[in-house]
Amino acid sequence: MYCLGIEGTAWNxxxxxxxxxxxxxxxxxxxxxxxxxxxxxxxxQHHAEKVKDVLxxxxxxxxxxKIDLISFSQGPGMGPCLRIAATVARVLALKLGLPLVxxxxxxxxxxxxxxxxxxxxxxxxxxxGGNTQVIARRGNRYRVFGETLDIGVGxxxxxxxxxxxxxxxxxxxxxxxxxKGKKFxxxxxxxKGMDLSFSGLVTAAQKLYDSGISKxxxxxxxxxxxxxxxxxxxERAMAYLNIDEALLVGGxxxxxxxxxxxxxxxxxxxxxxxxxxxxxxxxxxxxxxxLGLLMYKHGYETSIEESAIKPDxxxxxxxxxxx
Amino acid sequence: xxxxxxxxxxxVYIGGEAIVKIYRDRVEKIxxxxxxxxxxxxxxxxxxRTKHEAKILSIARKAGVxxxxxxxxxxxxxxxxxxxxxxxxxxxxxxxSRKVGELVAKLHDANIIHGDITPLNxxxxxxxxxxxxxxxxxxxxxxxxxxxxxxxxxxSLKASFDNWKELKEAFIDGxxxxxxxKEVLERVKEIEGRGRYIERKEKxxxxxxxx
Numbered sequence: 001m002y003c004l005g006i007e008g009t010a011w012n013x014x015x016x017x018x019x020x021x022x023x024x025x026x027x028x029x030x031x032x033x034x035x036x037x038x039x040x041x042x043x044x045q046h047h048a049e050k051v052k053d054v055l056x057x058x059x060x061x062x063x064x065x066k067i068d069l070i071s072f073s074q075g076p077g078m079g080p081c082l083r084i085a086a087t088v089a090r091v092l093a094l095k096l097g098l099p100l101v102x103x104x105x106x107x108x109x110x111x112x113x114x115x116x117x118x119x120x121x122x123x124x125x126x127x128x129g130g131n132t133q134v135i136a137r138r139g140n141r142y143r144v145f146g147e148t149l150d151i152g153v154g155x156x157x158x159x160x161x162x163x164x165x166x167x168x169x170x171x172x173x174x175x176x177x178x179x180k181g182k183k184f185x186x187x188x189x190x191x192k193g194m195d196l197s198f199s200g201l202v203t204a205a206q207k208l209y210d211s212g213i214s215k216x217x218x219x220x221x222x223x224x225x226x227x228x229x230x231x232x233x234x235e236r237a238m239a240y241l242n243i244d245e246a247l248l249v250g251g252x253x254x255x256x257x258x259x260x261x262x263x264x265x266x267x268x269x270x271x272x273x274x275x276x277x278x279x280x281x282x283x284x285x286x287x288x289x290x291l292g293l294l295m296y297k298h299g300y301e302t303s304i305e306e307s308a309i310k311p312d313x314x315x316x317x318x319x320x321x322x323x
Numbered sequence: 324x325x326x327x328x329x330x331x332x333x334x335v336y337i338g339g340e341a342i343v344k345i346y347r348d349r350v351e352k353i354x355x356x357x358x359x360x361x362x363x364x365x366x367x368x369x370x371x372r373t374k375h376e377a378k379i380l381s382i383a384r385k386a387g388v389x390x391x392x393x394x395x396x397x398x399x400x401x402x403x404x405x406x407x408x409x410x411x412x413x414x415x416x417x418x419x420s421r422k423v424g425e426l427v428a429k430l431h432d433a434n435i436i437h438g439d440i441t442p443l444n445x446x447x448x449x450x451x452x453x454x455x456x457x458x459x460x461x462x463x464x465x466x467x468x469x470x471x472x473x474x475x476x477x478x479s480l481k482a483s484f485d486n487w488k489e490l491k492e493a494f495i496d497g498x499x500x501x502x503x504x505k506e507v508l509e510r511v512k513e514i515e516g517r518g519r520y521i522e523r524k525e526k527x528x529x530x531x532x533x534x
Contacts, residue, residue: 184363193438193459228360232340239339261359268358
């Protein structure tokens with residue numbers, strides 16, 4: 001069965017086709033702001049402009065007649081961006097006469113991670129621009145055991161990068177700089193139970209930079225602090241739930257130092273660490289297609305009337321009907 | 324005290340953050356080095372938390388909440404009195420849950436957020452309820468963390484006891500000794516309504532077609 005999935009919650013307009021075994025085609029059109037961070041309306045205009053190109057590329061690999069199902073990211077995300085993805089999905093479903101499934105973007109990250117790594121019942125650390133959550137399954141729901149109380153860690157990295165004059169996306173640039181950092185400066189380490197906070201950390205790091213400390217050392221100190229916080233809450237959830245698998249998903253998960261820290265933590269507790277390949281870690285259409293396929297096979301279908309976007313869609317709203 | 328006599332060791336609990344060793348006559352809580360953190364950060368965190376937890380244990384006692392006496396604090400280790408009693412999880416009833424409410428009222432009045440109130444962390448000894456684990460505690464005067472604190476307790480009741488509703492009501496009765504009880508309990512209700520805590524939605528998000 002072929003499912004075409006459309007992702008458009010924020011910076012990436014991405015369409016993919018998957019079957020039960022693998023990703024058949026994946027086409028990305030990332031929005032890169034000329035300056036500053038992601039502007040929702042500009043991003044949605046970018047997505048709208050790229051629809052034709054992206055679909056043409058996808059259909060050159062898999063012809064429309066072969067598609068059995070359409071899925072799209074219904075939320076959470078930026079309203080204007082979500083609307084583009086939802087509109088494209090509805091049009092394709094009606095035009096091709098195919099069933100439609102609206103999926104939760106966070107759940108898609110998690111399930112594509114399990115699909116491609118073989119993790120069975122992990123504690124998942126989901127880290128991206130807008131989201132930072134520690135998630136595990138309990139019965140028929142995924143539950144959020146810990147999360148950021150203010151901004152996502154990716155957003156925090158971007159803010160710091162912008163402040164130091166680096167262009168969006170800031171995460172990879174901070175990672176490069178941090179590799180050359182030598183001296184660690186103390187920054188606020190904010191873990192409350194299994195919850196986290198990053199905004200104080202950003203402000204303190206900005207002040208550090210203002211005081212004349214090199215970009216490299218600021219980046220290094222920031223990463224070491226923020227990622228230790230993330231690793232700690234992941235470990236706490238693992239200890240609390242008695243789970244011996246950790247799965248890392250979301251765009252910030254591409255960071256090698258974060259991967260390394262989680263790996264060391266898992267080794268120390270005799271647990272296994274999993275991370276999907278980078279192209280499936282960042283926002284992408286393949287994860288939307290895969291989750292659409294999985295949900296459809298378990299009885300889910302979204303009528304046009306129910307296909308309105310859900311900007312605040314939470315992962316625990318979805319009943320999990322599969323293993 | 325023969326601190327190195329391993330044969331006195333009765334039990335070891337390995338948590339996410341610390342190892343708790345229970346000896347015949349004392350309890351040791353050790354925050355071991357985490358290799359994933361760089362040394363400077365790791366040492367600072369472990370030292371700070373150890374000192375901080377020892378301090379909160381004594382602030383709580385001064386506020387009228389029974390806690391184990393701290394016998395010694397080292398860099399990464401707290402050695403404390405062993406409370407030999409019965410964990411509340413085995414014996415909880417309405418009157419004990421009301422007593423927990425009264426004690427949490429005292430903690431919150433002193434702006435101590437416990438962070439992990441469950442019948443597992445509470446021990447009854449000589450008719451007194453001891454709060455033994457302040458590993459996740461902090462000092463805060465805002466309503467929100469106090470609401471979360473109580474919410475954690477309610478969730479733990481719900482997960483383990485069929486009569487959780489009356490235990491919850493009894494707790495609320497006791498908690499009314501705290502002057503801001505109304506505000507806090509209103510916040511608890513709001514927290515319960517937030518997405519992350521919803522176990523089951525009345526309305527399905529999707530259509531389930533007949534398979």
